[in-house]
Amino acid sequence: MSLNLDDYAAYLFDLDGTLWTGSELYDGAFDLMQCLAEAGKRCVIVSNNSVLTGDQARAVLAERGLAGEPLAVTVVDVAGEYVGRLLGADAGRVRVAGAPLLAERCRAAGLETVDLGEPEQADVVLLGLHDSFAYQSLERLAACVEKGERLVVTNEDPWHPGPNGARVPETGALLAGVRAVYPCDYLTVGKPEPLLFDRALELAGVAASEALMVGDSLYTDVAGARRAGIDSVWISFGRSLPQRACGSPSAVYESLSELAAELAAQGRGAGAAASRSGRMVSR
Numbered sequence: 001m002s003l004n005l006d007d008y009a010a011y012l013f014d015l016d017g018t019l020w021t022g023s024e025l026y027d028g029a030f031d032l033m034q035c036l037a038e039a040g041k042r043c044v045i046v047s048n049n050s051v052l053t054g055d056q057a058r059a060v061l062a063e064r065g066l067a068g069e070p071l072a073v074t075v076v077d078v079a080g081e082y083v084g085r086l087l088g089a090d091a092g093r094v095r096v097a098g099a100p101l102l103a104e105r106c107r108a109a110g111l112e113t114v115d116l117g118e119p120e121q122a123d124v125v126l127l128g129l130h131d132s133f134a135y136q137s138l139e140r141l142a143a144c145v146e147k148g149e150r151l152v153v154t155n156e157d158p159w160h161p162g163p164n165g166a167r168v169p170e171t172g173a174l175l176a177g178v179r180a181v182y183p184c185d186y187l188t189v190g191k192p193e194p195l196l197f198d199r200a201l202e203l204a205g206v207a208a209s210e211a212l213m214v215g216d217s218l219y220t221d222v223a224g225a226r227r228a229g230i231d232s233v234w235i236s237f238g239r240s241l242p243q244r245a246c247g248s249p250s251a252v253y254e255s256l257s258e259l260a261a262e263l264a265a266q267g268r269g270a271g272a273a274a275s276r277s278g279r280m281v282s283r
């Protein structure tokens with residue numbers, strides 16, 4: 001399968017570890033967005049970031065001069081909807097162990113919330129990344145799950161790449177801690193589950209077959225997109241595609257710069273096929 005710019009009306013992008021490190025844009029991000037904007041493509045950021053809303057993510061990227069003003073949706077935006085569906089018509093109470101914004105969004109979705117430390121029984125405990133997570137948080141979370149509160153996590157990512165390649169611990173690391181204390185099943189709001197992809201497609205106003213997902217995670221971005229019926233590009237940053245990759249990308253590029261160069265070449269119609277540098281993956 002070859003990757004042609006005009007095959008897709010919309011481009012979906014992962015945020016952390018793909019477009020930016022948490023403090024700066026990756027090389028090629030600006031050029032890529034510029035190229036897509038000039039080609040009239042719709043761009044939507046689809047992020048498991050559990051401390052920023054889509055609007056906040058947009059603002060952060062706009063401050064850094066990212067072209068094209070991409071739309072954005074994060075797991076914060078959809079967590080209330082997810083838990084509301086899970087609880088169904090009976091409503092119920094959700095304990096939020098995450099950033100204050102996460103609880104705010106759950107209340108905005110009509111849910112009753114309680115804090116991690118409150119004694120009332122809840123139906124669901126929603127875990128998201130928060131930098132005030134402490135030993136007592138772990139102790140309390142495990143106790144709530146043991147008492148029958150259903151564990152839902154914003155995302156399973158154990159970490160994402162930060163500035164200078166440093167690993168930034170993510171919600172999945174907190175989840176692993178809880179399950180080490182009290183092994184239990186859990187549900188996931190964000191990628192690779194379909195809800196975020198569905199909302200991103202709605203924002204873009206396209207069908208799954210008209211969109212291409214670009215991300216650095218074979219699990220959340222590539223396998224998640226495939227489950228949603230969306231083609232994908234894996235940005236490898238020099239990593240080899242595992243023989244038994246959990247996802248199957250349509251194409252692999254080492255960097256955003258490499259992808260931007262190919263798309264720019266196609267946009268100019270200048271022998272794009274001959275200049276392709278990305279590795280196409282047959283499926």
Ligand SMILES: [Mg+2]
Pocket residue numbers: 014015016017018160215216217
């Ligand atoms: Mg990522």
